[in-house]
Amino acid sequence: MPTRSVPDPFAALIGARIRELRREKDMSLSQLARASGLSKGHVSNLENGLALMSVGTLQAVARVLGVPMFVLCMRDEDESFSAYLDNVLREEGGDVGRAAERLREFFFGKPSGQGRGPG
Missing domain, CATH: 1.10.287 (Helix Hairpins)
Structure with missing residues (x-):
């Protein structure tokens, strides 16, 4: 999966929200990765604002976390x-x-x- 060498500020915000919601659900990185069909490394890169995020990826993560996709993008x-x-x-x-x-x-x-x- 494509990544950045420096976190994008908005991607980092989305990643922080993903991490927050994952932890609220008491899910490990591995559990979120498995349930969303993503690799553990990609989920880690998402949470750190390093991954280039597709709509499909955000949709898969939002589905597993039980939130509408736009919630991940809120500032x-x-x-x-x-x-x-x-x-x-x-x-x-x-x-x-x-x-x-x-x-x-x-x-x-x-x-x-x-x-x-x-x-």
């Missing part, structure tokens, strides 16, 4: 939104699918006669 200034996302996920009992449905309704509106009621 510190997005933390108030992150707190909102955490709250929605908690309200939905950790069900990522139901939380995603609520977020789609929030951002794009609910098609008439479909979906669940507000909050």
